[in-house]
Amino acid sequence: MKLQYGARMLPSFFSRLRFRPKGSDRSVRYALCTVLALLALNAFICFRALQRMERSQAAVIHTMAVLAETQAVSNLLADAETGERGFLLLQDSENLELFTRAAREIPAHLERLANLVADNTAQRPRTTQLKTLVSAELAALGRTLTLRQHGDPGSSAGLGRGTHMHRLTVETRDVLRQITEEENRLLSLREGQARRSGRDAALTFVLATGLAAATMVLLSFVLQRGVRARLRAEDALRRTEKLAASGRMAATIAHEINNPLEAVTNLLYLANQERSEEPRQEYLAMADRELRRVAQITRKALGFYRENTRPAQCQLSRVLDEVLELYAPELEHRRLQVSKDYASAGDTVAVVGELRQVFSNLIANAIQASELGGSLAVRIHNSASQVIVEVADTGSGIRPEHAAHIFEPFFTTKLDVGTGLGLWVSKDIIERHGGELRFTSNTGPVEHGTRFSVRLPEARPQSKQAENSAA
Numbered sequence: 001m002k003l004q005y006g007a008r009m010l011p012s013f014f015s016r017l018r019f020r021p022k023g024s025d026r027s028v029r030y031a032l033c034t035v036l037a038l039l040a041l042n043a044f045i046c047f048r049a050l051q052r053m054e055r056s057q058a059a060v061i062h063t064m065a066v067l068a069e070t071q072a073v074s075n076l077l078a079d080a081e082t083g084e085r086g087f088l089l090l091q092d093s094e095n096l097e098l099f100t101r102a103a104r105e106i107p108a109h110l111e112r113l114a115n116l117v118a119d120n121t122a123q124r125p126r127t128t129q130l131k132t133l134v135s136a137e138l139a140a141l142g143r144t145l146t147l148r149q150h151g152d153p154g155s156s157a158g159l160g161r162g163t164h165m166h167r168l169t170v171e172t173r174d175v176l177r178q179i180t181e182e183e184n185r186l187l188s189l190r191e192g193q194a195r196r197s198g199r200d201a202a203l204t205f206v207l208a209t210g211l212a213a214a215t216m217v218l219l220s221f222v223l224q225r226g227v228r229a230r231l232r233a234e235d236a237l238r239r240t241e242k243l244a245a246s247g248r249m250a251a252t253i254a255h256e257i258n259n260p261l262e263a264v265t266n267l268l269y270l271a272n273q274e275r276s277e278e279p280r281q282e283y284l285a286m287a288d289r290e291l292r293r294v295a296q297i298t299r300k301a302l303g304f305y306r307e308n309t310r311p312a313q314c315q316l317s318r319v320l321d322e323v324l325e326l327y328a329p330e331l332e333h334r335r336l337q338v339s340k341d342y343a344s345a346g347d348t349v350a351v352v353g354e355l356r357q358v359f360s361n362l363i364a365n366a367i368q369a370s371e372l373g374g375s376l377a378v379r380i381h382n383s384a385s386q387v388i389v390e391v392a393d394t395g396s397g398i399r400p401e402h403a404a405h406i407f408e409p410f411f412t413t414k415l416d417v418g419t420g421l422g423l424w425v426s427k428d429i430i431e432r433h434g435g436e437l438r439f440t441s442n443t444g445p446v447e448h449g450t451r452f453s454v455r456l457p458e459a460r461p462q463s464k465q466a467e468n469s470a471a
Helices: 013-019 022-090 093-116 124-149 163-273 277-305 316-326 328-333 352-369 422-432
Strands: 312-315 337-342 347-350 375-383 386-393 436-443 448-457
Touching: 022 093, 022 124, 022 163, 093 124, 124 163, 163 277, 312 316, 312 352, 316 328, 316 337, 316 352, 316 375, 316 386, 347 352, 347 448, 352 375, 352 386, 352 422, 352 448, 422 436, 422 448
Parallel strands: 337 375
Antiparallel strands: 312 347, 375 386, 386 448, 436 448
C-alpha cells in the first residue's frame, strides 16, 4: 500500500473552544468586553488628562515667551536711549553703534510680541500702541543724533531732552509695564493650572493603573473559571470515550464468550440425552475445554482493566498483539489480511491501559474503514530516540475536506456508530505521554488508504526493567 504523506494535522486551542460550556463561554466574552471597555475608558481619561496638562504647560511657555519678548523690547529701548545720551556727551562711535544695534533689533521683537499676543484681546491694543510709541521714540532719538552729527550744539539741550521726548518715554514705559503686569497675572494663573493638571494627570494615571490591575485580576479569575470549566468538559468527554471504548470492547468479548457458551450448552444437552457413559464423558470433557476457553477470555479481559495507572516500562509489541488478538474475530469476519513488522519490541514508558485504548481505537477505525478482503499493516520501528508505531489500512482514505477536522471532538464520518471523540482522546493521550499522533491518507482510485503514526519517546537504557507485570 502506497500512501501520500500530507501535512501534520494539529488541533488548535480555538477549535476546542466550541465545546466549552455555554455559560463559561459567555462569561469569558463578557469579561473580555468589560476589560476592553475599561481599558479604553482608562486610555481616554489618561489621554484627556495629559492633553490638559500639555495645554497648561504650553500656555505657561507661551506667557513666558511674551514676557521674554517684552523684556527684550524694554532692554533694547534702554540701550537705544543710553547709546543716544552717550553719543551726545562723548561723541564716540561705540555709543552710536549701541543705538544703531538696538534700533535695528527692536522691530523684530515687536513683531514677535504682536504675533504672540494675537489671540489676547486685552494685549493686542497695547502691542499696537507700543509699536507706535517705540517707533516715535526711536525716530526722535535718531533726529537728535542726526543734528548732533551735523554740528548743532543745541541739540543735546533742545530736542534730546524736550517735553515731547519725555512724554514718549513715559508712555512707552507705561505700556510695557501694563503688558508685563498682564502677562505676570496670566503666568501666575496658568502656572496654577499647570500644577493642578499635573496632579490630575498623576492621580488619573494611578487610578487608571489600579483600575486596569483590578480588571486584569477580574479577567484572570473569569478565565481561570472558564479554563476549569473547559477542563471539566474535556475530562467528561474523555470519560465518555473511555466508556464507549469499553462498550465496544465488551461487545467484542461478549461475542467471543458467546460461541463457547453455546457449545457448552449443546454439549451438556447431548450429555444429558446420552445413555452411554463413554460418549457422555467425552461430551463433558469437550464442555470443560470450552469453559476453560471462556475463563481464559475473561482473565484476559480483566487484565485490560486491572493494571497500574502510573507510567511504567512496557513493550508496544505486546500491547499491539493483545489488541489484535481481541479483534481477531472481527478481522476474520471481514477477511482482512494482517501483516506485522516489528523491527523492535518498542520499549517505552507509559500507562499501558491508555496506550491500549489508543491502539484499540486506531485498529477499530482501520477495520471499519477497510473493505472485505482488504489488508491491515502494523509496524514498529525506532528513529531518533523515538518508537514509531504505524497502523495502515487499504480503505477509501480520508477526504481532503475532512482531514483538517479529523482530530476535533465530535467530528465523525460514521453516521450510525462512533462518538467522534476517539481520535481526539487518542491524540490527547499520546501528547500527554510526550509523543505525537499523525496521519497520512490517499483517496486515489488505485492507491488508497490511511496510515496513522504514533511517535513515543523510547525508553532510556538505564530505565529499562527486566519485565513489567502491567505490560
